Amino acid sequence: MTPEQEQADAAEQQEQQEQEQLDPAEAERLRLRAEEISANATVTDVVGINAWLNGEETSVALELAKGNIVLVDFWTYTCINCVRTLPFLTAWDEKYRDHGLVIIGIHSPEFAFEERLENVQGAIDEYDIEYLVAIDNDHVSFRTFQGARRFWPRKYLIGPTPDGSPMGVLYDHIGEGDYHETEIAIRQALEAGGRDLSNVPIGVEVEAPSRRGQPTGQTRELYMGWRRNSGRPYAGQDAYYLSSLGAVTQFVDVASSQREHNRWYLEGLWQIEEESIVHARQTDDLEDYVALIIRGRTVNLVLTAADNGQPYDVFVEIDGRWLFPNEAGAHIQWDDEGRSFIRVTENDLYRLLFLPEWSEHELKLSSNSDQFRLFAFTFGSYVGGE
Incomplete structure (x- = not known):
């Protein structure tokens, strides 16, 4: 200027x-x-x-x-x-x-x-x-x-x-x-109220998402914390409900064929909090994870930054493989090994997937960090975008 x-x-x-x-x-x-x-x-x-x-x-x-x-x-x-x-x-x-x-x-x-x-x-x-x-x-x-x-x-x-x-x-x-x-x-x-809008055309130049041709059965919004799950179950494992608020629990994932749509599943050590679940240990080989079946085009996840302010990475797979570029949401990166991940630096909504078309996949998220805290997944099925 x-x-x-x-x-x-x-x-x-x-x-x-x-x-x-x-x-x-x-x-x-x-x-x-x-x-x-x-x-x-x-x-x-x-x-x-x-x-x-x-x-x-x-x-x-x-x-x-x-x-x-x-x-x-x-x-x-x-x-x-x-x-x-x-x-x-x-x-x-x-x-x-x-x-x-x-x-x-x-x-x-x-x-x-x-x-x-x-x-x-x-x-x-x-x-x-x-x-x-x-x-x-x-x-x-x-x-x-x-x-x-x-x-x-x-x-x-x-x-x-x-x-x-x-x-x-x-x-x-x-x-x-x-x-x-x-x-x-x-x-x-x-x-x-007496305002003259005769010279103000109706309509705004915003690309409105279109639902034309959207299949039914999109994954519902999925919450991770105890407060939401106590009233409407989103967790797919009994161990979650046999545990208690604040408890650190060892979860054993079910077989992939046993996973239900509109549920999420855990593997490893996790702590259950009021609004979230937290990875309860540091690991070396991404052995602890969250897995779920998703239906739609877009997947977003609410995450918070680490308590110490240091970035941490969350790795994202679908159907047992890393993401292709045409499947990636806005926050996805790739490391030197070709692994798809997001880097969490602030409390925000992170865009994980933007698929070429409406489809069903198995989504898996893992992090070695004990700061990995998940709040809620949201999904979209729009033809014209998110």
């Missing part, structure tokens, strides 16, 4: 800040209007937030008092379903921000390590998120909005409703997909 461009950007930012600084009388008017909106609302507001990123603290009622429409998105950065929706959210933010759309991404972590602000900020930077992100580490907003049936991702479009409520849900969408329908709902809400 040239000095002239930097100077122009600085001037633009200063002008924007001056415009955003309200005089006391206007600020008081908005506060009173927001209180009135809240008192007559038919939906909760954002509550219990630990921190705000990408901007100053706000509320749905205050944004509505300013004449805006609010899109609330519940997400967490290791959820692959959430990650797939982010390009659409960032595109809508860029497209409709100046027309009265305010997006609040409420980050409600699924795992404890996702509570760290630096991890969330890293995801914000990675995915070019410029809209507000509210940190909901205690799941207060997550529970208040969604009640007993809670999902990642989930979007609520909030504004004045046709029945006269000044603050209600105009549109509610669970999971991925229906992006055109969601954008139409956004436009209708903005236009109902």
Whole structure:
């Protein structure tokens, strides 16, 4: 960037800040209007937030008092379903921000390590998120909005409703997909508020994954920790359930022919934790492993970095061999012996497989490190990508 461009950007930012600084009388008017909106609302507001990123603290009622429409998105950065929706959210933010759309991404972590602000900020930077992100580490907003049936991702479009409520849900969408329908709902809400979108074409230039021709039977999301497995079994061995939380257990894998789909299997010494399983010893020859049958095109795994900050490697095989380049996910590397592996350096979602077509395989992961900690596998079957 040239000095002239930097100077122009600085001037633009200063002008924007001056415009955003309200005089006391206007600020008081908005506060009173927001209180009135809240008192007559038919939906909760954002509550219990630990921190705000990408901007100053706000509320749905205050944004509505300013004449805006609010899109609330519940997400967490290791959820692959959430990650797939982010390009659409960032595109809508860029497209409709100046027309009265305010997006609040409420980050409600699924795992404890996702509570760290630096991890969330890293995801914000990675995915070019410029809209507000509210940190909901205690799941207060997550529970208040969604009640007993809670999902990642989930979007609520909030504004004045046709029945006269000044603050209600105009549109509610669970999971991925229906992006055109969601954008139409956004436009209708903005236009109902008097925004002129006649020169704003509908649609965003984002490659939406397609489910055309997707076979049935994709592997479900698989969790490794005790808390999830105590309610819905994902582990394929009785030894897991005969053990206890915090116990270090010697596992003996079953024969390959005995493995069931939608289960995972262990070999070697492992410790069972609340949200994860941990390789409980250092080894020399990758003799301890996790194995499972997978169906789909893409495989992702949530892992955490070593406690001492040193990288460690996890080796990845399918059907008893190392990966070919056209099967590899974004994080796969190969060593001098041609072995496929990922290098774990941070707490994140790691992309293991991106197969040429939907298929069934036996996946095996092994590491010599006693820092190898697994949280959850996720899978995809998209024709157009992940």
